[in-house]
Amino acid sequence: xxxxLIVFFVIYSYGIELKYKSFSADFNQSVKSDNKIILYEGNxxxxxxxxxxxxxxxxxxxxxxxNKIFIYEPDLEQVTIYNKDNNLxxxxxxxxxxxxDLYVNKYENRNIYFIIKNKMITKIYYKDKIDNLVTLNxxxxxxxxxxxxxxxxxxxxxxxxxxxx
Numbered sequence: 546x547x548x549x550l551i552v553f554f555v556i557y558s559y560g561i562e563l564k565y566k567s568f569s570a571d572f573n574q575s576v577k578s579d580n581k582i583i584l585y586e587g588n589x590x591x592x593x594x595x596x597x598x599x600x601x602x603x604x605x606x607x608x609x610x611x612n613k614i615f616i617y618e619p620d621l622e623q624v625t626i627y628n629k630d631n632n633l634x635x636x637x638x639x640x641x642x643x644x645x646d647l648y649v650n651k652y653e654n655r656n657i658y659f660i661i662k663n664k665m666i667t668k669i670y671y672k673d674k675i676d677n678l679v680t681l682n683x684x685x686x687x688x689x690x691x692x693x694x695x696x697x698x699x700x701x702x703x704x705x706x707x708x709x710x
Contacts, residue, residue: 567592570686577678590689595696607700615698623705624698 574585587600598608607617614627640650649658653674660668670680 567689567691568686569689569691570683572681572683574679574681576673577680578675589683590691590695592691592693592696595693597696609696609698611696611698615700617698617700617704621705622701622703623707624700625707625709627709 569588569590571588572586574587576583576585584603585600586602587598587606589599590597596608596610598606598610600606600608605619607619609615609617610629612629614629616625616627618624640648642648643658646660646662647658648661649656651657655671655673657669657671659666659670665686666683667686668680668682670678673679
């Protein structure tokens, strides 16, 4: 998950010019190990360099990316807060086009692939640290005027807060 959040933020903020500066999309994500696939579904909202992920299935999780990353997990009653690594924003400046619509770059010695069609991100995939294949597909991408309050982390005041580096 960490890679997906960072890669999407970097792609949107510094890389390829996207069709919309403010948009929403539905997504599905699969994590495939040797003999098991875990599927996730949700939606995403993006405005300039602000991002809100809402995982809906199989469990709910909300992620806000602003000047920090906030991950709220209602079932665990906790929020984890990460500081962003600003060096990661250089990731796409050197991305290599492999073929039409397909690009690649390395992050932490892993190749991260992304597909851009008609100036819209449609897919991101990579192998994680334990060699699971992680694939994220975006669909129902639409231009949307979004209020900045969408990107303000919202969670109950009784949750545990974990500050992580």
